[in-house]
Amino acid sequence: MATLRIEATRDQATGLFYLAVFMPSEATEPFVTTAPRYMSAAAAEQDMIATITATANRPR
Numbered sequence: 001m002a003t004l005r006i007e008a009t010r011d012q013a014t015g016l017f018y019l020a021v022f023m024p025s026e027a028t029e030p031f032v033t034t035a036p037r038y039m040s041a042a043a044a045e046q047d048m049i050a051t052i053t054a055t056a057n058r059p060r
Helices: 041-056
Strands: 005-010 017-022
Touching (some): 005 041, 017 041
Antiparallel strands (some): 005 017
């Protein structure tokens, strides 16, 4: 089973947070990242949870 790791990280240039997705979880470089647009790590994490929930609940 594939596992992944999601980290909220502060962008040094803007001071904003972005999400980095690592797949597999022990990878050293992210598979994909978001743009730095979140004011806090908590906001980034909540947005990711909301996105995953919305996608999982879409009718198929």
